[in-house]
Amino acid sequence: MNSSTGLQALEARLQQDLDLLELPAKAWVPPRQYQGEQVRDVVVIGAGMCGLAATAKLLLSGIDNIVTYDAAAAGQEGPWVTFARMETLRSPKTLHGPALGLPQLTFRAWFTAQWGVDAWEALDKIPKAQWMDYLVWYRQVLNLPVHNGVRITGITQQESLIALELSGAETGRVLTRRLVLATGRSGLGGAAVPEFLRHVDRHLWAHSADPIDFAQLKGKRVAVIGAGASSMDNAATALEAGAATVDLLIRRKEMPRINKMTGIGSQGVVHGMFQLPDSWKWKFVDYTATMQTPPPRASTLRVSRHANAHFFLDCAINAVTQQGDALLIDTTQGEMTYDFLIAATGFANDFHGRSEFAALAPHIRSWADGRYRPEMGAPRASLLQAPDLGPDFAFRERQPGACPILAHIHCFNDAAMLTHGKVSGDIPAVSAGADRLVRALAASLFAEDVETHFANLQAFDKPELLGDEWIDSTPLLKQENGL
Ligand SMILES: Cc1cc2nc3c(=O)[nH]c(=O)nc-3n(C[C@H](O)[C@H](O)[C@H](O)COP(=O)(O)OP(=O)(O)OC[C@H]3O[C@@H](n4cnc5c(N)ncnc54)[C@H](O)[C@@H]3O)c2cc1C
Missing domain, CATH: 3.50.50.60 (FAD/NAD(P)-binding domain)
Structure with missing residues (x-):
């Protein structure tokens, strides 16, 4: 075949x-x-x-x-x-x-x-x-x-x-x-862009859903914001394109590890969630957002197998300042300097x-x-x-x-x-x-x-019975009964 x-x-x-x-x-x-x-x-x-x-x-x-x-x-x-x-x-x-x-x-x-x-x-x-x-x-x-x-x-x-x-x-x-x-x-x-990036020149950063010329990142110091699937995919692509270093700046103290909603996936969830009272809908979605969806294991390994990849946890960004052709990023772990930043910050x-x-x-x-x-x-x-x-x-x-x-x-x-x-x-x-x-x-x-549908109902006149399928016996009955 x-x-x-x-x-x-x-x-x-x-x-x-x-x-x-x-x-x-x-x-x-x-x-x-x-x-x-x-x-x-x-x-x-x-x-x-x-x-x-x-x-x-x-x-x-x-x-x-x-x-x-x-x-x-x-x-x-x-x-x-x-x-x-x-x-x-x-x-x-x-x-x-x-x-x-x-x-x-x-x-x-x-x-x-x-x-x-x-x-x-x-x-x-x-x-x-x-x-x-x-x-x-x-x-x-x-x-x-x-x-x-x-x-x-x-x-x-x-x-x-x-x-x-x-x-x-x-x-x-x-x-x-x-x-x-x-x-x-x-x-x-559209892309969710953090406030601290709005004033920064676009040639120094991109959202993960933007077209990115990764070849241009060869030899560059790259920061990626986020700990989700897209941050891993973008970090890995930059590393594979020859970036000098790729740092993942992750606000959380720990990587999310458990894919909660997938874990309880069922036909009950598919058909039942939308019938729930609003308070329950909010509870489910809010809890899932709080727990966050982890990046897939393979995607994370695709990053961590590179010696020049670094995961910085508990590393929230306070401010981003443009310094010539570089970015000075003030984080809760101190100041860091990069040539390019990718914001994997969702939609x-x-x-x-x-x-x-x-x-x-x-x-x-x-x-x-x-x-x-x-x-x-x-x-x-x-x-x-x-x-x-x-x-x-x-x-x-x-x-x-x-x-x-x-x-x-x-x-x-x-x-x-x-x-x-x-x-x-x-x-x-x-x-x-x-x-x-x-x-x-x-x-x-x-x-x-x-x-229109009712008019169609009234107008529909194609008979199923043609009238030759039965004989009305009532006249005979009447005759027998002398009526
Ligand atoms: C990187 C990534 C990986 C994902 N991986 C998975 C996965 O493994 N498993 C999973 O279940 N889900 C995954 N998802 C989530 C989901 O399955 C995808 O986002 C999927 O593409 C959703 O399909 P969609 O039709 O809603 O949107 P899309 O596939 O994004 O399609 C929307 C379309 O609308 C068109 N459009 C928008 N505005 C206009 C307009 N004004 N005029 C004309 N056209 C317009 C766009 O051109 C686009 O083609 C992933 C999402 C992303 C972003």
Whole structure:
């Protein structure tokens, strides 16, 4: 078996499964126009893993007047082959991820179809570029309507519809009834940048999600802030590129060692977290943030195997000062001098940080706007910023009536975690998240068109019985009874 015939056979099996399950379901949403312009039923922004899973689930559910846009070129979506600097995924290879309950759509099926069972057994973790290859196949085999190289630059209200401004490979505007923001970790804000870096010249530092020319770091003294996976990946990449020294500046007294949320992962967590009272949601997410997720062991060893790598714990940064082409960093362990700094400081849900959300941002209700109550626990800034979403992932308005289209804009990305649990960011439960999202979209599109559906019910006149299947015996009975 060569890899392409293996893949062809897999694709045939997938097609058979879809046929057996009568998927995709028949299209059922009545078409809409606005002043002669076509109106989409759903637009998805982002064709990373979450956007692909949502798009696939919509199509399988018979909602086919949809389109998905991604600013990135095809095959470059998300972090995997851009700013992800790990060698492999952290996740176990067996996760079924975006497969939506279809065994032939899993990474495992895709891998074994091409390289066989022995190679599967030998595989430890999934190389990150291979995960991207799988996502490319996923999109192709399901024929998902993804348009690449198109950035959404503005989102406004057009009566009851949502108007999107496009730039790049397609321009102009597109109208849609529902919008899904599958815009990723940075998708509702961007990189979280510590205050002490804001005044520092950009040629001396980068965020871990920036493009970084690591070759330029050869022979340089590099500092990396943080103790998470991204700090290890960036430190290791700098070391492998020949940096003179790489220091990890870690505020904590100890490295986090236990991956708490992964430890309790279960279908209970996937389906139950979002039904819990808000106080419990806060407790879980706040505790997890306090304990922090450790970097993977392999990523940490990838750094520590270099003699010129140093881990400085209990080393908080007080200030960063530019001194010519160097950085003087004042830390709780004293002053240190570097040529370059990488801030592996994560992402923020600051809606004001993204121009495409400018018209919506002032109206989006966050947990700080009343959903958080002090008795839930300490007021952690990153959680207070989280959007206060409905059960359908839709945003809510700060002032009722000020921006009604928010009820039709669904936040299917990492920012949904506090309200929904981890179903719209990481690999393990993305299919459950896509299912929850699409059920809600189907219900709301159906409800909005209820008059049309009722009219269709009344107008439907295809008989099942033709009238020749039975004889009415009542006249005979009447005759017998003398009536
Ligand atoms: C470095 C790294 C490693 C990770 N490793 C793992 C792991 O091992 N296991 C795991 O479970 N999770 C992991 N994750 C978490 C998660 O799985 C990934 O972040 C994943 O990419 C999330 O998918 P997504 O679709 O939400 O976002 P993304 O994959 O980031 O996709 C978002 C897409 O939206 C597009 N976009 C955004 N704004 C616009 C716009 N205005 N117009 C058009 N397009 C737009 C972007 O171009 C992008 O392609 C990792 C995350 C990172 C950052």
